[in-house]
Amino acid sequence: MKVVLFCQYPYAFGILEPIMKVLKQRNCDYLWFLTENLKESFPFKDEPHTFDLEKLVSYESDAIFCPGNEVPHYVRGVKTQIFHGLAGEKKGHFKIRHYFDLYLTQGPFFTRRFNRMKRRHRNFEVVETGWPKLDIYGKKHDKYNSDKATLLEKHKASKMILYAPTFSPSLTSASFLLKELEKLAQEKDYLILIKFHDKMAAELIQQFRKLAADNKNIIFEEEPNIVKFLLMADLLISDTSSVVYEFLLLDKPVVTFKNNSENILWSDIKDASQLQQAVEKNLQQDPYREERKEIISSYHPYSDGKSAERMVDAVEQYIAEHGVPERRRLPFLRRRKMNRMFRRKL
Structure with a gap:
């Protein structure tokens, strides 16, 4: 063939x-x-x-x-x-x-x-x-554990947060959450990874690169394959992006901003100022643990x-x-x- x-x-x-x-x-x-x-x-x-x-x-x-x-x-x-x-x-x-x-x-x-x-x-x-992109979940789930440990030790943090928004202008949270992510980075316990879609607006890419350059606990990732960061992160911040489901399938908590799904089975905020509180609650209590099982059985x-x-x-x-x-x-x-x-x- x-x-x-x-x-x-x-x-x-x-x-x-x-x-x-x-x-x-x-x-x-x-x-x-x-x-x-x-x-x-x-x-x-x-x-x-x-x-x-x-x-x-x-x-x-x-x-x-x-x-x-x-x-x-x-x-x-x-x-x-x-x-x-x-x-x-x-x-x-x-x-x-x-x-x-x-x-x-x-x-x-x-x-x-x-x-x-x-x-x-x-x-x-x-x-x-x-x-097929998720085959690694079944074969090499712990592939990047040592990379994660090294990064957390280097930045003196205990939790890794991934921010991966959609590029769609009408749906992206990037312009709304820029300042809130900067505030979140002041929590020295968190290391924040920024991973943008290939089609993200150039202006937003520039703004977030500067954000990472100005904050030692924020890293702007250039590597094209997001799977590495999904496997490493303890929590995902996103919006209406398919990456939400890719992360939920790892049975880990998600916080979204104004997600437009008809059946939201994770933490979704409507006001950017709620971000830090939502992150802390999901890392400490994981309130949607049971709901994720429905996503896993239905989506993948x-x-x-x-x-x-x-x-x-x-x-x-x-x-x-x-x-x-x-x-x-x-x-x-x-x-x-x-x-x-x-x-x-x-």
């Missing part, structure tokens, strides 16, 4: 890496395709990869794993949506764009919704597999670290039953959008 690992943003690396490892174990042929903006940040430069769309087309793949929302309709292969997050309440998560043959879902909450849409559209399949009940394996199995099964599509049929306007987005030479 020839497979494309399709990347448009740095967050895709951590999602696709476990799939690459499975493909290696099974002696499958694979190729990373990357858009031009990823030339400097691609971490697997010794792996087969290309930035050339024509090479992607001529590769004639059997399957394409895509964590983003778009994939060129004219590239051969089973176009497989594997998602870039777990925030089902975010606009667009359940939008059917008709680019994909196969949706591989993270847990029952997502599977039910996509199966309902499958019955309506009847042009894709749905298989529940779990999410897989703790065996084998979601990437299930994804490769699902694609192989799809090919066995349906064959390999040469291209995806799309309306004219969507075809034109793909041609413009990926600058196809016609």
Whole structure:
């Protein structure tokens, strides 16, 4: 089986890496395709990869794993949506764009919704597999324990707090919580890590870099894969971001600012001034311990670290039953959008 690992943003690396490892174990042929903006940040430069769309087309793949929302309709292969997050309440998560043959879902909450849409559209399949980015939760849960201990000792702190907001201008908490995080950093017992989304506004990035430079208990993290910081942190501060669910699945407390979920099963504040009190309460009492069990069972009940394996199995099964599509049929306007987005030479 020839497979494309399709990347448009740095967050895709951590999602696709476990799939690459499975493909290696099974002696499958694979190729990373990357858009031009990823030339400097691609971490697997010794792996087969290309930035050339024509090479992607001529590769004639059997399957394409895509964590983003778009994939060129004219590239051969089973176009497989594997998602870039777990925030089902975010606009667009359940939008059917008709680019994909196969949706591989993270847990029952997502599977039910996509199966309902499958019955309506009847042009894709749905298989529940779990999410490969979280395979490390089942295999190397304690991988960064020594890194955490070293950082806490260096900063003379006992608790590590991760601040990871969404980039969406209408949803991000970054501009609201800047001063409150500075106040929180005065609590010498806390070490605060700042991890921004790849698409965060440049102005906010600059402001928070300065915040970290001015406060010895705040670190602005540049590493692209957030999983390391999720595993290390004792508590997450966020907003309406899918990282909330990734952290809850580790069975650790979360504080959000104005989250827009219809079913909030963690601590959510509506006023920025409540942040410090909420952090202290959740670290000391963990009042939503029982509610997290509902999130885990519904959003991602897989703790065996084998979601990437299930994804490769699902694609192989799809090919066995349906064959390999040469291209995806799309309306004219969507075809034109793909041609413009990926600058196809016609």
